[in-house]
Amino acid sequence: MKILHLLATLDPRAGGPTEGVRQSGINMTALGHEVEVATVDDPSAAWLAAFPLPVHALGPAKGFYGFTPKLVPWLEAHATSFDAVIVNGLWQYPGYATWKALRRLNVPYYVFPHGMLDPWFKRTYPLKHVKKWLYWPWAEYRVLRDATRVLFTTQEECRLARESFSLYHANEAVVAFGTNRPPSDAASLREAFYNAHPALRDQRLILFLGRIHPKKGCDLLLQAFAAARELEPAARLVMAGPDGDTWVPTLKALADELGIASRITWTGMLQGDEKWGAFYASDAFVLPSHQENFGIAVAEALACGLPALISDKVNIWREVQADGAGFVAPDSVAGTLANLTRWMQLDAIQAAAMRTQALHCFEQHFTVDAMSADLLRILQQDRHKPRNEEGTLALGRS
Known part of the structure; x- marks a missing residue:
């Protein structure tokens, strides 16, 4: 055709x-x-x-x-x-x-x-x-x-x-x-990301990747991360994406007010090896969006074996939840905090099982x-x- x-x-x-x-x-x-x-x-x-x-x-x-x-x-x-x-x-x-x-x-x-x-x-x-x-x-x-x-x-x-x-x-x-399935050379891609952001090496990274826009619930994420910070002292929040609504200065001011500015890295838009390296270097992917038709970034995260912590306004939440590929909660500070808390409290065996399920979810539902x-x-x-x-x-x- x-x-x-x-x-x-x-x-x-x-x-x-x-x-x-x-x-x-x-x-x-x-x-x-x-x-x-x-x-x-x-x-x-x-x-x-x-x-x-x-x-x-x-x-x-x-x-x-x-x-x-x-x-x-x-x-x-x-x-x-x-x-x-x-x-x-x-x-x-x-x-x-x-x-x-x-x-x-x-x-x-x-x-x-x-x-x-x-x-x-x-x-x-x-x-x-x-x-x-x-x-x-x-x-x-x-x-x-x-x-x-x-x-x-x-x-x-x-x-x-x-x-x-x-x-x-x-x-x-x-x-x-x-x-598409991601590049498979996870080790070299992680290095590409760490070389660009050396301070993040050996940290437990929670990744947001998408437009920095009010629709995405970024303010909810900062407030929830601030509330959960003592659960995992090694956790760092990576905010990756273009500023879609000139909102980043406001969010940075909120991070200062919450006392978490030093635990957030703002990378701007990531592409190519650096983007895939961010997925492979991270511990979980988070998207507390108020409205998300599909969320290609969610599918990309799952394809990298990265569990998805998403709101129930991301329209593929049912597949993620049914496959045990992440956690789902309402698009609120409390809901986002619940997702972060449940993830941080998993032991190593449970976390590894969820990573396996994340990849399974992608292969079952979201391939090109x-x-x-x-x-x-x-x-x-x-x-x-x-x-x-x-x-x-x-x-x-x-």
Whole structure:
């Protein structure tokens, strides 16, 4: 098959959707399929050269919405050469442009919301939700309504998506999501991390890796770590990731106030060997997020045999809990403290068993091979179904 992914940016700092497209694209290419990407990035953006798939950069886009006049004409001219078009994310111009260009072409398009319909956003940002309501009926509602399928990565995401807007109509499907297996040379990767951060050698590291953003519950983590610090004097908290909301200065001030600044290392964004070295050097991975559709970093941690201490707002928490691959608790200071406490109180045999279960959980649920196979199953299944005049499936919608 020949597949086109659309997303606003390929900047690695954008997180999960960009990484998901990269990894699934590489995997599908290895299986003999053709995968290309269209983005509204500026063609001169530094990160494009390193992206491993063919890229059509149709920016520079204007503002957060990502409008560019080039996108619709490009899709009208080129979309028919693809078997499927996949939109990654909502609330930006690439989705609406895809609907506008493809609704009368016999080209199936799919939408991955990537958690952007979670009602947490409605509760947390009510004014933004009002603005979205003004946009929803004439744009995003139609994008989802007319998509061949709207693809969710967990049953939980699919269920929650129905709660954000009363006007909601989509042909839903749940597909596996995952990530590549990590590099296997754990010893050399640990050294790469220790060489960059020598003060962390021989410490018991609790790793947070992701955007430093209020959604991720970083403030809860600092408060819980402060409360648990006496349980394990050797424990150090590693905060790894880009500052997604200019929040780091506030968090550093909170760490000073809590008296734990000397036990926290802020690494900034980690990539390549240093990122994998952080996973292999750590004792546990922690993510007390208020909303997390999937959490590629959680899957990467599990793939390195790293137990996950996560909130029950990370949508893969059921798999982690069922497989004994970590601990799960509410997204609160008390819940995060409970996870840290339970981990620190494990003996060596129990901790080793949980590391084994972490790897088992990854292999059972979250490999990129399973992700590619499931997505291809959906795409190939839909190729043979009848379509109506607008190019969408002629079957009834859910």
